[in-house]
Every structure is written in structure tokens, then in C-alpha cells.
Amino acid sequence: MQLAYHYIRLNTQMAAGKEGVRIETTLQELTETLCCSTRNVKLILKQMAELGWIDWSPGRGRGNRSLLTFRVGADEIVLQLARRHVMKGNVEEALKQLGGREVRPAVKERFFDWLMNHFGYQVVESEEKQVDTLRMPFYRPIPALDPAFVVRRTESHMVKQIFDTLVRYDAAADTFRPQLAHHWESDAEWKRWTFYLRKGVQFHHGRELTAHDVKRTLERVRDPRVNSPFRWMVADIVNIEVAKNTLLHIELAKPNRLFLHYLASDRLSIVPTELCSEQGERFARYPVGSGPFRLVRNDNTQLVLEAFPAYYQGRAHLDRVEVWVIPDLLARGVQEGVDGYRLAYLPFSRRGEQPSQWKDLEHIETGAKYITFNLNKPGPQQDSRFRKALQLLLDRRKMIADLGGNRLCPAHSFFPAVSGAIEAGESCRKQADPGRLLAEAGYRGETLKLYTYEGSSNEEDACWVQKECQRAGIAIEVTALPIEQLKRRERALEAEMLLAGEVLDEDLQFGIVEMYQTESSFFRYHLSDALREQLDRGIADALREGNRANRLAMLQGLEEVFKREHALLFLYHSRQSSAYDPALKGVALNSLGWVDYKDIWF
Known part of the structure; x- marks a missing residue:
């Protein structure tokens, strides 16, 4: 060398x-x-x-x-x-x-x-055997894989490959499937739950998973010293009783018809808590679970998963998954659609195949890019007329045309169907004069800080907003921070405005509750106490509702709490897309824009 x-x-x-x-x-x-x-x-x-x-x-x-x-x-x-x-x-x-x-x-x-020819499906010869390998590029390391702290969609996807939950939500059938628990039941009041666990389930380090692990996992997330942003999921648990290694009872303080939805979340994946204690922060980079793949490498160069032979639901068809960290992907634009969360384009082609031979998957994300207004800090953003003026000034269609990429359509809601209906009526609606609103709000050219987290699409969005505001005489200062910093309350509260994105879980009811209840939620940081209390009351009412359709409607309607006050400025909806070699079977995009590795084969 x-x-x-x-x-x-x-x-x-x-x-x-x-x-x-x-x-x-x-x-x-x-x-x-x-x-x-x-x-x-x-x-x-x-x-x-x-x-x-x-x-x-x-x-x-x-x-x-x-x-x-x-x-x-x-x-x-x-x-x-x-x-x-x-x-x-x-x-x-x-x-x-x-x-x-x-x-x-x-x-x-x-x-x-x-x-690029080294990515996609590869058959690697290793010690006189063939290893079916799926190799992908990604633009950043993936170091934070402790389920209790996962806040990014790529990390969430990897957690689903490494860990398992008590139950699994089947979005297509809108029902729950057995996972670590093969059976469960609750009393008539939805307060006392009983779970029967499978026997012989192993963690990747060889120890058997028991009901004690379930209890310790839930208690760990609930522990205020651990400071998990998902503590709200288990806050109503008043008692966990392990009857035997495969049987436990969970008692809640109040009825919760969504409790199974919580337990199906990757945030409550079952962990060997003794390793969490022994390894501390190291567990996040080198986690041990009971899922279909075990982690064998995770550094600034590669993340490598290998099929876990003893997986209780049957060994994965794929032997190995390699994610190679290539920061230059963003600068070169090799991966169209790479943003601050995920890799939208998965190069599953075999060497020599042409993209025209690949199959395409595409759907609209449920969620949106948005800007929050900090209602807990003095400044022009405290006046609803100023916030409304910005709503009117920012032309979402122009933003999409100017920036392109995976930006698909204007957003007026977290839900694309709602946005579509509102957008259809926008041209017929008489709009207020943003200049007059700014004058009435008393805006005198003060500079507002707009924070976002690092990622090319976020930074492009923020700079576009800055330029459009500048044309209207509004001074914006843009700062892009690592998401780990921005998730800290004191950092988020420094800014008058914050640009971020939300993609809801495929379990829509849970996804809405998670978005509003998670303590590190950006708009939860920026909502006023009054709006936050109003939001929490609405969630509590929805959780008591027995009819599923009514409950979902109540949850979807919660966004009106801050829309009425112009406390959130919706920007656009994105498309999720993937192209892959037709030789690859079992492909389906999950809500995170990735493919579950256990089910694919060549």
C-alpha cells in the first residue's frame, strides 16, 4: 500500500x-x-x-x-x-x-x-459454502439501535430485523398476529391483560427468552432514570406479574383499547436487560435481540446482519445483509430520494441488469413535511396573524416544482386524502392578504431562527423557505443540526421555527398517538401548554372510544387542535419508491420505505 x-x-x-x-x-x-x-x-x-x-x-x-x-x-x-x-x-x-x-x-x-456493481444480490463464496448476500449503500452510519430510544425510521427498520415484540400488527388484515406471545386475552374492561409466551425462543447470545424478560423490558422503558421518550406507552401499567416463564399478567390503571398496538411497536421490542445494564451505551450500537437477523458488525463503515439459524419462526432465506456507509451518496446524487431518514432507492439489481428490467414499487407516505412555531418563546411567531401570513406566503406547488425529488404534492394535513380534498377547494377560497396580516401582527423585520436536522432534503427545504420569506421581507436564519442534538428539548426550544418530517406507522391508530405523545416530538416541544393539554385530552377521549372507526376519526381529527391556531405549517407529502431486480421475490415496501429482509429470496 x-x-x-x-x-x-x-x-x-x-x-x-x-x-x-x-x-x-x-x-x-x-x-x-x-x-x-x-x-x-x-x-x-x-x-x-x-x-x-x-x-x-x-x-x-x-x-x-x-x-x-x-x-x-x-x-x-x-x-x-x-x-x-x-x-x-x-x-x-x-x-x-x-x-x-x-x-x-x-x-x-x-x-x-x-x-455500484458490488451492490444488490451477491452470492459470496465463503469457506466452501455460498452465502446469499444483499448489499446496499447508505449515506450515514446507523449507530442508535436500542429500541427504547429509536427515533429515526432507518434505525426503526433495523430494530424490526434484530428484535421481536410480543405481538405483530397486520395492517392488511387490520388485526394482530402471534409473535413472542402465541396467545393473549384481556378482561372486559381492557385493563387486565394476559400473555402466553412461546417456549424455547432464544436471544442471539444463546439465552432463552422468558416472561421475566418481558417484564424487565417494560419496566426499563417505564423507569424515569432511563429517560426513554416512549415512557408514555407503559405509564399506565400498575403491575406486571410473572406467573411462570411463559405466562404473565399486565394490569393497567385505566382502560386502553390500543394497548396491543403499543406492544406491537418496535419501541417495546423485548431486550435482554442484563446486557443493557452491562454494556450501557454500547448496547445501542451492538444490540442483541431475538429477531430473524443478528447483528455481527456495526461501525462507521458497515452494518452487517446475518440470519439467526435458531429463529423460532423459521430461518430467513437470505444469509446476510450488508449496508455500506458511503457519505458521498448525498453529494453525488447517486441515490435519488435519500433524505434525512432513509434510502428510498434500493439497488437490488444483479450485475449487468439494466434498470428498465427492474420492477418498481411506489406509494405516498402517510405523514408530511412541516414547520412548527415555538409558542413557548417570545417573538413574532407568537402572533397567529404572523403564522397565518407564512401559511399564505409559502406556495407549496412552487416548492415542489423548484426542488423536485420525492416531493409529491402539497400538504394541508398529515393525511394525503385530507390534503387532496383541501387542495381541491383552495382555488375557490378567497385568501387573506399576507402583507396586511404581517402589518397587523406588528412584524418589524426581526430575524427568526429556523432549525432543521441534517439531511440534504431538509436543508434544501429550509433554504427554499428562507428565500421565499426573504422576498416578503421576513428574515430567517437557517441552522441544520444533528438530529440527536435537535431531539433535546433545550436545543429545540432555541428556535422560533423548526422544519421536520413525520411518517406515520402502518398501524395508523398507534402512529397518530405515538406522534402526539412521544416526549421528543418536535411539535410537542413547540406547542403551548394550553394546546398540549387540549391534545392530550383528545387522545384520552379517543382511547376510551369502543368503536374503531369512531376512534380513528377522533385521532385523525386531533390535528385540528393546532391547525385552527396555525401552530403547524404543512409543506408537502412525499412518495416512497423502490426499484428491484425481478429475480428478487417477496418484496414489499413497509411504511418506513424499506423491505423486511426475512421474507425476500432469490
């Missing part, structure tokens, strides 16, 4: 990176260029000549200059080095190799074209 670096230095400095260049030089000049001894230079030249990189004709006698011919350009050596790093599984080092200012853009393009 060091030899290649020496060659790149010589070729770049003495031949401008070109091949076929012959120069006259001396050993003294070469020692100065390579910063090493004459003896080492001779050894280096001999090795380069043996590899066919150079021709070396040493000068005869004192004062005679030698001839050095570069047979390979520096570009080719850079590519060889980068490819060698990749084959060792170190994409990060390969990207560093390509990051030098002397590396031409065309070389980077050649490397990425080569790299």
Missing part, C-alpha cells in the same frame, strides 16, 4: 499524473521527492518496475542522469488503492483515498461506477 503512495507522489509531482511520460532524473532528486534514503529509493524503484508501473534505466557513471518512464497514470493507482480498501470492507478509507484535491472528478466517477 505504501508503495502505491510513493508512486502517486512521484507521478503527480514529476509527470503531472500522466502515463507514458519519460523524464531524466537522479537518485538524489528522487530521495528528496520521496523523503527517504537512497537505499530505500533503489528498493522502491525495483518493486515498481517488477509491478510494471515504471521503466527504470539508471545512469552510468558520475553525473549521468537516469531515465524514468511512468507506464501507469496516478489515476489508475488511486483507483487500485480505493478498490483494494473496498475489497477489505473499508469504504471509508477508499473515500479518503479519493478525497485528495489532486484526484480528478472523472476518477471518482469511475470508482463509483465500479462500486
Whole structure:
């Protein structure tokens, strides 16, 4: 490897990176260029000549200059080095190799074209066996995989592969399926629940999962010292009784018809709590669950899952899943639709296949991009007329046309059908004058801070909003932060406005409640106390409602609480899409825009 670096230095400095260049030089000049001894230079030249990189004709006698011919350009050596790093599984080092200012853009393009052929379905020969591998690029590491703290959709998807829950929600049938519990029942008041667990379920480290693990998992999330943002899910539990290793009873303080929905959430995945205690924060990066795949690697370069042979519902068809971290994906635009949460384009093609042969999956996300207004901080955003003026100033259709990508249609709600109905009536509705509203609100050019979390689509959105507001005389200062920082209450409350996105769980009832109740929710941070209390009362009323259709309507209608006050500015709905090789079977996009690996096969 060091030899290649020496060659790149010589070729770049003495031949401008070109091949076929012959120069006259001396050993003294070469020692100065390579910063090493004459003896080492001779050894280096001999090795380069043996590899066919150079021709070396040493000068005869004192004062005679030698001839050095570069047979390979520096570009080719850079590519060889980068490819060698990749084959060792170190994409990060390969990207560093390509990051030098002397590396031409065309070389980077050649490397990425080569790299893309290593993604998709691969049959890897390993120790005299074939390993069916699905390999994908992603633009960032995935370090936070503790179910009790998962707030991003990509992490949520990986948690579903590594862990299991007591029950599973089947969205297509709108019912619950057995998971770790093979049977369950509740009393007539929906307060006392009984779960019967499967026997012989194993965690990935070999220990059997029992009812005690279920109890300790729920108690861990409920523990205020753990500070899980999902503590609200278990806050009404007053007692958990383990009758035996496969039987437990859970008693609630009040009726909750959505309790099964909570238990089906990946946030309440069952964990071996002794490992959580022993490993601390390390458990989030290297978690141990009981799901169809076990984690074998998770660093800044790769996340690797392997099928868990002892999985109680049958071994996955796929042997291995590799997610390679390639930060340059965003800068190069290789992955259309990569945003702050997920990879929308999954390159499942086999080598040599053309995209025209792939199958497409696409649907509209239930959820929306939005801007919150901080009603807990003094400023122009406290006046509803100012907030309404911004609602009128920002032309969502223009935003979608200007920015493109996966932005699909204007949003006036978290629910696309509601947005569509409102949008259809917008042209007939007489609109107020935003300039007049700003004047009535007393806006005098104060600068408002608009925060968002890092990710190309978020930053594009925020900058677009900033420019549109500037045209109307409204000063906006944009700041993009790591989402881990922005999820902290004190950080979110610094901003007058916050741009974010929400994608609701495929279990829609649960998804709505989760969105409104999770303590680290952005708009929950920014709502006033009065609006937050009104929202909580509405949720409590919905949870008591016995009729499912009525309950869902009540939950969907909760957004009117802050829409009436213009406390939330909806921007647009996005499309989720994927393209994949038709040889890949069992493909279906989940609500997170990913594919569940257990069910796919070639």
C-alpha cells in the first residue's frame, strides 16, 4: 500500500499524473521527492518496475542522469488503492483515498461506477459454502439501535430485523398476529391483560427468552432514570406479574383499547436487560435481540446482519445483509430520494441488469413535511396573524416544482386524502392578504431562527423557505443540526421555527398517538401548554372510544387542535419508491420505505 503512495507522489509531482511520460532524473532528486534514503529509493524503484508501473534505466557513471518512464497514470493507482480498501470492507478509507484535491472528478466517477456493481444480490463464496448476500449503500452510519430510544425510521427498520415484540400488527388484515406471545386475552374492561409466551425462543447470545424478560423490558422503558421518550406507552401499567416463564399478567390503571398496538411497536421490542445494564451505551450500537437477523458488525463503515439459524419462526432465506456507509451518496446524487431518514432507492439489481428490467414499487407516505412555531418563546411567531401570513406566503406547488425529488404534492394535513380534498377547494377560497396580516401582527423585520436536522432534503427545504420569506421581507436564519442534538428539548426550544418530517406507522391508530405523545416530538416541544393539554385530552377521549372507526376519526381529527391556531405549517407529502431486480421475490415496501429482509429470496 505504501508503495502505491510513493508512486502517486512521484507521478503527480514529476509527470503531472500522466502515463507514458519519460523524464531524466537522479537518485538524489528522487530521495528528496520521496523523503527517504537512497537505499530505500533503489528498493522502491525495483518493486515498481517488477509491478510494471515504471521503466527504470539508471545512469552510468558520475553525473549521468537516469531515465524514468511512468507506464501507469496516478489515476489508475488511486483507483487500485480505493478498490483494494473496498475489497477489505473499508469504504471509508477508499473515500479518503479519493478525497485528495489532486484526484480528478472523472476518477471518482469511475470508482463509483465500479462500486455500484458490488451492490444488490451477491452470492459470496465463503469457506466452501455460498452465502446469499444483499448489499446496499447508505449515506450515514446507523449507530442508535436500542429500541427504547429509536427515533429515526432507518434505525426503526433495523430494530424490526434484530428484535421481536410480543405481538405483530397486520395492517392488511387490520388485526394482530402471534409473535413472542402465541396467545393473549384481556378482561372486559381492557385493563387486565394476559400473555402466553412461546417456549424455547432464544436471544442471539444463546439465552432463552422468558416472561421475566418481558417484564424487565417494560419496566426499563417505564423507569424515569432511563429517560426513554416512549415512557408514555407503559405509564399506565400498575403491575406486571410473572406467573411462570411463559405466562404473565399486565394490569393497567385505566382502560386502553390500543394497548396491543403499543406492544406491537418496535419501541417495546423485548431486550435482554442484563446486557443493557452491562454494556450501557454500547448496547445501542451492538444490540442483541431475538429477531430473524443478528447483528455481527456495526461501525462507521458497515452494518452487517446475518440470519439467526435458531429463529423460532423459521430461518430467513437470505444469509446476510450488508449496508455500506458511503457519505458521498448525498453529494453525488447517486441515490435519488435519500433524505434525512432513509434510502428510498434500493439497488437490488444483479450485475449487468439494466434498470428498465427492474420492477418498481411506489406509494405516498402517510405523514408530511412541516414547520412548527415555538409558542413557548417570545417573538413574532407568537402572533397567529404572523403564522397565518407564512401559511399564505409559502406556495407549496412552487416548492415542489423548484426542488423536485420525492416531493409529491402539497400538504394541508398529515393525511394525503385530507390534503387532496383541501387542495381541491383552495382555488375557490378567497385568501387573506399576507402583507396586511404581517402589518397587523406588528412584524418589524426581526430575524427568526429556523432549525432543521441534517439531511440534504431538509436543508434544501429550509433554504427554499428562507428565500421565499426573504422576498416578503421576513428574515430567517437557517441552522441544520444533528438530529440527536435537535431531539433535546433545550436545543429545540432555541428556535422560533423548526422544519421536520413525520411518517406515520402502518398501524395508523398507534402512529397518530405515538406522534402526539412521544416526549421528543418536535411539535410537542413547540406547542403551548394550553394546546398540549387540549391534545392530550383528545387522545384520552379517543382511547376510551369502543368503536374503531369512531376512534380513528377522533385521532385523525386531533390535528385540528393546532391547525385552527396555525401552530403547524404543512409543506408537502412525499412518495416512497423502490426499484428491484425481478429475480428478487417477496418484496414489499413497509411504511418506513424499506423491505423486511426475512421474507425476500432469490
